[in-house]
Amino acid sequence: MRRGLAADLRRIVGSGGVVSGGKELSQVTGDALNTFRAFRAAECLAVSPAAAVFPTSTQQVSRVLKFANTHRIPVVPYGAGTGVMGAAAPVEDCIVLGLRRMDAVRNVSGEDMTARVQAGVVLEAAAKALEKAGLLLGHDPWSRPIATTGGAISTDSVGYTGAKHGSMGGQVLGLEAVLAGGEVVRTRAVPNRASGPDLHGLFVGTEGTLGVVTEATLRVFPKPEAWRLIPFTFPNFESGYHAVAAMYSLGLRPTVVDYESNLWPSDAETDSTAKLYLGFDGPGGVVEAETARAWSICLEMGGREGKPSDAAKFWRTRHSIALRYQRRLAKAADPVAARRGAGGFRMDYLHVALPASKVLEYRRRCQKILASHRVAVREWSLWARPELLSFLIEDDRDAGGQTSHSLAEAVDKVLTPAQRMGGSMEYCHGVGLKLAHLVEGESDGGAAATKRIKAALDPNNILNPGKLLG
Ligand SMILES: Cc1cc2nc3c(=O)[nH]c(=O)nc-3n(C[C@H](O)[C@H](O)[C@H](O)COP(=O)(O)OP(=O)(O)OC[C@H]3O[C@@H](n4cnc5c(N)ncnc54)[C@H](O)[C@@H]3O)c2cc1C
Known part of the structure; x- marks a missing residue:
């Protein structure tokens, strides 16, 4: 760590805007990527930042970056640290640049x-x-x-x-x-x-x-004039998938598409718990017409109306996991340890984007690959669009270990076919530390151009090095 770093930063943002140790620093050390899900990047999570700085204005951000660039100190921008890929995790001797005081x-x-x-x-x-x-x-x-x-x-x-x-x-x-x-x-x-x-x-x-x-x-x-949320259940993942795809082909545009086929061991070994929540909002007549059309498509594809109380609960509790996560971190004596352990969550979740025509074929290929690695799928889901497929996987055999090597291997083995089929390995959470090694697989000849952009804008590679752009 550079001598006098904290004092230098205080000269820019004032004494209340810098922390260089203790619980306050650990609150901005790392994000929601835990050691288990980090796989091969797990050891990178052991790194601590040199200091954290919390500017209150764009001018202060500018001065911090100018200072860091002059002294070649890496800077990791930090929002709330809820990212799940390690993108906000510190790198050796970095300054964490927290934006929390710029909240107007x-x-x-x-x-x-x-x-x-x-x-x-x-x-x-x-x-x-x-x-x-x-x-x-x-x-x-x-x-x-x-x-x-x-x-x-x-x-x-x-x-x-x-x-x-x-x-x-x-x-x-x-x-x-x-x-x-x-x-x-x-x-x-x-x-x-x-x-x-x-x-x-x-x-x-x-x-x-x-x-x-x-x-x-x-x-x-x-604020919409009308809002409808309707629940449907389907006998298997495919039938619900076809319903969602048919709505998009017709030009229907729901506001919410949340489709999940649950395969937890306690459930029957079928997709019988495939649940679709469809939301529509907008002018009253439009919502009524869209809901009616979506309804008949769901019935045609083998769906049955679910319980309205389930839909209401789904919507009411949609942020509960985040609030629980926040409460757990707030209570933790050591926030870094709490993040790395992340409540014993020993699964991985993947979110791939594919052309709609490839989704079911990809899912079949995944099932084979995962079965050959003895990895179980607990949920298949679609979010927002038929092209956005997510799945939650678990390797029971490694339940007692620190990390799962077989799960890590299986993850790479299922993400690379998504890339080869014209898709992307992750549609919403970014790449961070966890998936940086797979970025090249979807650069499509653009890697050199991207490197030149990075070199032109950040010639000393101080901004979040070792992650998405190397
Ligand atoms: C319980 C839970 C539920 C989640 N649900 C969802 C979900 O529904 N959908 C979804 O997409 N994600 C979800 N996530 C992931 C996470 O919330 C998102 O990735 C979120 O966008 C990250 O925001 P953040 O402020 O926490 O960013 P951080 O984790 O602090 O940072 C994320 C990345 O952005 C960079 N960054 C942050 N601020 C700036 C800035 N001002 N300028 C430049 N770079 C910056 C960081 O360096 C890092 O690379 C969930 C996470 C948790 C823990």
Whole structure:
């Protein structure tokens, strides 16, 4: 660690904005990637940062980056540390640059249908500010009560209403970011600009490797006149898949598509618990018509109406896991140990994007690969679109070990076919430490160009090194 680092940083952000040890530093050491799921990257989680700095303005972010660049100190941008891939995990002797003190909702405009927010605004706070103005935030992940806007942009996160509103990145109209050398760049908040290149795309889903997002203007939506959430059950995963695909082929656009086929050992060895929650919102007549059409498609594909009380519970409790996670960390005497252990969660969850025509074939291939590794699938699910397939896997044989080598191998073996079939290995959580070794597999000849962009914007490789962009 550089001598006098904390004092240097205090000169930039003031005495209340720097921590260099103790529980406060451990609160921003690491993210929600636990040792078990980190597999081959597990030892990287043992690293500690040199210090953490919490600026209150874009100018301070700029000065911190200028300082770090001059002294070649790595910087890891940090929102709320809820990322599940280790993208916000510290690297040796780094400065963690936390955005939590930049949490203002600057402007909400019902006329422009936009909200300008600082990067450290927690999504829930943004949603509440919009609600007061009769507006809706289009991004609603499980982690809405705990994740920040900057983190969601940097991981291009997907939420419950992603079926209608797309990922977080797609809702960014314009943003402000600070480059490694301290230069501030701003992009205009308009729905389209024909005079490219589109600079703001550089900061979406790039995990803080090309710049630190300090502010964003988001597209927001009217509070809907009507809202319907309907539950269906299907006899197997395929039939529900066909129902969702048929809706998309017809041009129906639900707001929520949450489809999950549960295969926990306590259930029968069939997909009989395949449950689909479909949400529609918008003008009353439109919602009625869309719901009726979706309903008849579900029945045609073998679905049966589920219990409305199940749907209500599903919606009411959609953020419960995040709140539990937050409570557990708040109570922990050692937040780093709590994150690394993560409550004994000994499974992995994967989220691949594929052309719709390949999803079922891919799923069949996965089943074979996983069976040959003696890895069990506990859930198959679709989120938002028929192209977005998720699955939860578990290797019972390693239940007592620290990490599962067979599970790690199986994960690589199922993600690479997704890439070869024209898909992507991860559609919402990013790459971080966990999947960095597979990035090349979907670069499609673009790796050299990406390296040149990184070298031009961050020639000393100080921004989040060792992750997405090497
Ligand atoms: C219980 C739980 C539920 C979850 N549910 C979902 C879900 O439904 N959908 C989903 O997509 N994800 C989900 N996640 C993952 C996580 O919440 C998202 O990845 C979220 O977007 C991360 O936000 P964060 O503020 O915590 O970012 P962090 O974890 O702090 O950072 C994530 C990445 O972004 C970078 N970064 C953070 N802020 C900035 C910035 N201002 N500028 C540049 N780079 C920055 C970091 O360096 C890191 O690379 C969940 C996680 C948990 C623990």
